[in-house]
Amino acid sequence: MVAVEWCFRLTSVALLHGLLRAASAAPVLEEEFYENLKLTPLPDGRLLTRFDFKTLLRDAAPRAPHTLAEEDEPQHYNLFPLALGQLLREHAVTELHLTLNAGQWNYAAWGQPEDSGVATGAELWAWMGESRAISVKDRWKGITNGLAGLFCATLGGLDVRRTVSPSVAFQPEGDIPSSTPHHLLYAPLPSESVCTENLTPFLKLLPCKSRSGVASLLNPHRLFDADWHGMGVHVTWEEGLGVMVRMNFVAVYNPTRLMGLQNKRDWSFRLLFDRSITRACPVATRSAIHVALPSEGNFRLEPTAHSNLGNIAIFDVSKVQEPLELSMKWPDESEFDHTSFAPSLSPPLTVRRVLTGAGQSQGALAVSLSNTNTETMRVAWVETMPWFIKFYLHTLEATIKGERRNDLVKLVTYAPTSSSSQAPTLLESHVTIPGNTTLRLTIDLEKSFISYTQHPPAAQRGWDLPGGIIAFTSHSSHRGEKEKELREQRIYTPILLVDLPTPDFSMPYNVIIMTSTLVTLLFGTIFNMLTRKFVWIKLHE
Amino acid sequence: MKASSSPTASSLGLKVVLPGLLLFRLALLATPLPRFFEHDHQLSSPLTSFFRLQEGIFLYKNGIDPYAGDVSRVSPLLLAIFSTVLQLPLPIISVLWTLSDVLGAWALVSIWRARSQTVGTKTEGLVAAAYLLNPYTLLPSLARSTSSLDNTQHILCLLFAALGKSSPALFTLAFLTHSSLTSVLLVPPVIMLLLSGPTSSLAAPRPAVISIKKALYLASEYFVYVALLAGISTFVAGSWGWVEKTWGAIFLLPDLTPNPGLWWYFFTEMFDHFRPFFLMAFSIHLLIYVAPICIKFQYAHDPLYAAFLLQGIIATCKSYPTLSDPGLFTSMLTIFPEIVPHLRHPLPTFMLHLHSALLLLLFHDLWLVQGTGNANFFYASTLVFGLANGAAVVDAIWAGLRISFGERGKGWAIAQL
Numbered sequence: 001m002v003a004v005e006w007c008f009r010l011t012s013v014a015l016l017h018g019l020l021r022a023a024s025a026a027p028v029l030e031e032e033f034y035e036n037l038k039l040t041p042l043p044d045g046r047l048l049t050r051f052d053f054k055t056l057l058r059d060a061a062p063r064a065p066h067t068l069a070e071e072d073e074p075q076h077y078n079l080f081p082l083a084l085g086q087l088l089r090e091h092a093v094t095e096l097h098l099t100l101n102a103g104q105w106n107y108a109a110w111g112q113p114e115d116s117g118v119a120t121g122a123e124l125w126a127w128m129g130e131s132r133a134i135s136v137k138d139r140w141k142g143i144t145n146g147l148a149g150l151f152c153a154t155l156g157g158l159d160v161r162r163t164v165s166p167s168v169a170f171q172p173e174g175d176i177p178s179s180t181p182h183h184l185l186y187a188p189l190p191s192e193s194v195c196t197e198n199l200t201p202f203l204k205l206l207p208c209k210s211r212s213g214v215a216s217l218l219n220p221h222r223l224f225d226a227d228w229h230g231m232g233v234h235v236t237w238e239e240g241l242g243v244m245v246r247m248n249f250v251a252v253y254n255p256t257r258l259m260g261l262q263n264k265r266d267w268s269f270r271l272l273f274d275r276s277i278t279r280a281c282p283v284a285t286r287s288a289i290h291v292a293l294p295s296e297g298n299f300r301l302e303p304t305a306h307s308n309l310g311n312i313a314i315f316d317v318s319k320v321q322e323p324l325e326l327s328m329k330w331p332d333e334s335e336f337d338h339t340s341f342a343p344s345l346s347p348p349l350t351v352r353r354v355l356t357g358a359g360q361s362q363g364a365l366a367v368s369l370s371n372t373n374t375e376t377m378r379v380a381w382v383e384t385m386p387w388f389i390k391f392y393l394h395t396l397e398a399t400i401k402g403e404r405r406n407d408l409v410k411l412v413t414y415a416p417t418s419s420s421s422q423a424p425t426l427l428e429s430h431v432t433i434p435g436n437t438t439l440r441l442t443i444d445l446e447k448s449f450i451s452y453t454q455h456p457p458a459a460q461r462g463w464d465l466p467g468g469i470i471a472f473t474s475h476s477s478h479r480g481e482k483e484k485e486l487r488e489q490r491i492y493t494p495i496l497l498v499d500l501p502t503p504d505f506s507m508p509y510n511v512i513i514m515t516s517t518l519v520t521l522l523f524g525t526i527f528n529m530l531t532r533k534f535v536w537i538k539l540h541e
Numbered sequence: 542m543k544a545s546s547s548p549t550a551s552s553l554g555l556k557v558v559l560p561g562l563l564l565f566r567l568a569l570l571a572t573p574l575p576r577f578f579e580h581d582h583q584l585s586s587p588l589t590s591f592f593r594l595q596e597g598i599f600l601y602k603n604g605i606d607p608y609a610g611d612v613s614r615v616s617p618l619l620l621a622i623f624s625t626v627l628q629l630p631l632p633i634i635s636v637l638w639t640l641s642d643v644l645g646a647w648a649l650v651s652i653w654r655a656r657s658q659t660v661g662t663k664t665e666g667l668v669a670a671a672y673l674l675n676p677y678t679l680l681p682s683l684a685r686s687t688s689s690l691d692n693t694q695h696i697l698c699l700l701f702a703a704l705g706k707s708s709p710a711l712f713t714l715a716f717l718t719h720s721s722l723t724s725v726l727l728v729p730p731v732i733m734l735l736l737s738g739p740t741s742s743l744a745a746p747r748p749a750v751i752s753i754k755k756a757l758y759l760a761s762e763y764f765v766y767v768a769l770l771a772g773i774s775t776f777v778a779g780s781w782g783w784v785e786k787t788w789g790a791i792f793l794l795p796d797l798t799p800n801p802g803l804w805w806y807f808f809t810e811m812f813d814h815f816r817p818f819f820l821m822a823f824s825i826h827l828l829i830y831v832a833p834i835c836i837k838f839q840y841a842h843d844p845l846y847a848a849f850l851l852q853g854i855i856a857t858c859k860s861y862p863t864l865s866d867p868g869l870f871t872s873m874l875t876i877f878p879e880i881v882p883h884l885r886h887p888l889p890t891f892m893l894h895l896h897s898a899l900l901l902l903l904f905h906d907l908w909l910v911q912g913t914g915n916a917n918f919f920y921a922s923t924l925v926f927g928l929a930n931g932a933a934v935v936d937a938i939w940a941g942l943r944i945s946f947g948e949r950g951k952g953w954a955i956a957q958l
Binding site: 414418450502507515518521530 | 795806
């Protein structure tokens with residue numbers, strides 16, 4: 001009995017010792033947390049609000065893919081989101097981007113967004129190093145399912161039927177370790193929408209949740225009432241700096257709508273979020289609110305900013321003693337005049353993309369790219385189509401004012417779909433658009449006839465097709481740093497809805513019965529005739 | 542050979558009819574009809590569509606594997622021919638299709654000559670017209686469906702076999718097998734035709750003397766050609782990927798694009814777990830007709846007739862038929878004029894054909910172009926079409942067997958026990 005007790009004690013001491021050793025073996029990394037809210041009044045009377053939460057794991061490196069077969073070294077996080085960190089370690093992800101957006105970003109009125117990822121629906125792309133232990137594709141499966149669970153989104157649908165590996169348009173935003181060859185996997189899910197169930201897990205990943213600091217303004221009732229809203233999670237690694245997780249939430253509010261009958265563009269925290277900041281997040285290294293001041297018009301921003309940097313008023317949340325309640329008013333304006341705003345933010349390139357063709361089985365995709373600059377522009381054009389849409393590449397045609405100019409399109413990748421793998425079609429090409437012209441690209445496509453079991457439950461609603469992507473590859477007027485910035489910019493076109501020809505969903509038994517009857521009739525009659533003997537019969541009368 | 546008795550019959554014959562029909566067919570090309578029919582599912586299936594062939598050629602020329610995707614399902618041989626020798630502008634390609642049809646008509650007339658041992662009869666003009674004016678063969682040709690080329694190869698193969706030229710016949714059949722695998726069913730009747738000659742004795746059947754040894758030799762010659770062409774195809778395509786996309790498609794039906802056949806809607810509506818079973822059942826169903834028909838009609842000493850009947854069955858039951866398959870069957874009827882009086886139910890069969898031909902057009906348009914009908918309407922018309930084709934085959938089998946019993950005058954009727 002005593003021996004047993006001693007054994008037990010010894011084991012527990014050994015266990016404790018082991019745990020302590022494990023804890024001491026884990027390198028204690030320095031963590032930093034930054035939060036920022038940026039409010040930008042837009043020319044069309046709307047207000048762009050952008051929440052940015054940055055967590056930096058200083059001097060950390062992504063897990064080397066060749067160690068996937070071994071047990072991972074223990075990690076200890078204080079501020080870094082644990083659930084996300086575990087997922088990244090488990091699958092050795094170097095860089096990851098997830099965006100969940102609702103609505104279509106209005107490039108003409110709101111300009112190019114700070115983060116290019118404004119595709120409607122969900123979009124996920126990740127860079128992963130090759131590993132002999134577990135393939136990139138298997139890890140991708142793990143990531144999509146893990147993120148689906150983490151963010152309560154249907155990301156599990158980002159399987160092989162959605163995933164492609166584009167070679168242009170997506171550049172790593174951070175650094176990629178040169179020791180292992182890396183692969184990019186990209187998957188859009190246009191039918192996914194973002195709502196409260198995604199925001200709650202998002203807030204859980206923040207060190208102060210939504211209890212204090214800038215994050216306390218994230219009120220789902222108000223955020224999801226905005227004209228456009230979306231969230232993003234971006235994980236990057238920079239050599240010499242560490243692993244950084246940037247989580248952001250962007251909402252484009254329409255104060256004129258929120259103001260009710262007054263039709264004014266005045267805004268306040270109370271109006272936008274129905275909340276105010278009562279205390280700062282104690283673990284934040286820096287916590288600030290930036291308000292971009294309009295260049296013209298008589299406006300009043302309250303309270304007074306702690307500092308100004310050019311056209312930006314800066315409020316330091318950590319200095320706040322009483323509840324912070326920002327507001328901006330245009331006292332001279334009795335009503336916002338929607339007709340007065342000039343599209344000053346209009347981007348150098350506008351893109352339109354439509355499906356043409358009236359029939360149910362044949363159609364065409366038409367993309368028109370208008371270059372409003374005087375200089376020639378080179379962009380990358382990327383199309384990802386689900387397996388039931390088939391392109392006819394030989395019909396790809398570029399025209400300027402009806403004149404055929406196929407020399408302006410240079411095909412980079414064409415990976416056609418096949419019904420056996422159900423992988424999407426990937427079409428990537430470089431497009432040159434001369435200054436002040438509109439280039440029209442058309443390509444014929446076929447809407448496949450698919451089996452009745454492959455249709456979704458509400459087949460007549462149609463299928464959402466992902467938007468096209470236009471990425472700036474180089475820009476003749478910009479060089480150096482500016483060019484790198486431009487290269488990371490992408491324009492997403494609106495998503496499309498396509499209706500496939502549908503069979504009758506109530507017919508399986510009928511069709512099996514009727515076709516089989518016909519075949520049997522044919523078979524029976526023919527074999528009857530071939531096997532039976534002909535005889536003469538004497539007829540009566 | 543027996544020359545035609547009257548010179549007027551000869552002048553009314555082929556020398557006038559064939560150029561006249563050629564001119565008419567060329568005139569049709571100038572109309573907007575070819576463009577209108579280009580994407581019609583009844584005229585070109587995913588395996589025979591010229592639009593898909595063009596896509597395959599484009600991908601092939603640009604160094605992209607045409608068999609990586611689903612679009613190109615034509616034989617690599619056609620791909621090689623059309624991307625090198627026949628690299629022609631579209632209007633000339635259309636003319637080529639018409640010329641191929643004219644060649645088919647001429648070959649059909651030649652088969653008739655070999656069979657009837659006559660030259661310059663009135664029937665020749667009828668045979669040519671029945672092939673060149675048959676809407677079932679005319680429209681797919683306007684749509685530039687490669688099934689028209691397949692038909693020409695089919696007739697040429699039968700012509701070579703009827704003339705006793707074994708190597709050309711077997712090679713043409715091997716080539717045809719590459720673009721349309723179902724034609725492999727024609728191997729037994731073609732070998733029998735080579736070994737027994739084209740003249741008919743439907744009316745006075747006696748067992749044919751066919752040496753098994755020679756037949757096996759010819760069969761192995763055919764398979765050598767197929768293997769050779771498969772080797773060339775693999776060389777052209779760069780991999781074996783074409784086998785799955787062209788031949789495999791015939792068994793596995795990966796593309797459910799509607800056609801006038803029986804498979805597409807059946808497998809659109811099929812429960813997933815029964816799909817492999819029914820795919821197998823439908824494929825084997827086609828095979829089971831070959832032996833009985835060949836055995837029965839070897840006694841009638843007419844393997845050409847067996848080939849004709851098998852074409853009817855292929856046209857009804859193959860996985861990706863177009864209108865040109867039943868078109869070939871109905872046009873071939875003209876080289877067997879003696880059976881016409883013995884057809885079992887010619888009028889109902891004709892009415893069924895007329896009925897379904899109109900319904901097919903109408904319901905296809907309503908479902909896929911106007912968007913007012915639904916798939917069931919078109920499916921129903923394909924069922925009627927299947928029934929019409931089946932009825933025609935049944936008629937022809939009856940007539941082929943019935944003819945040997947002749948007539949016994951009033952008060953007697955023939956029946957089967």
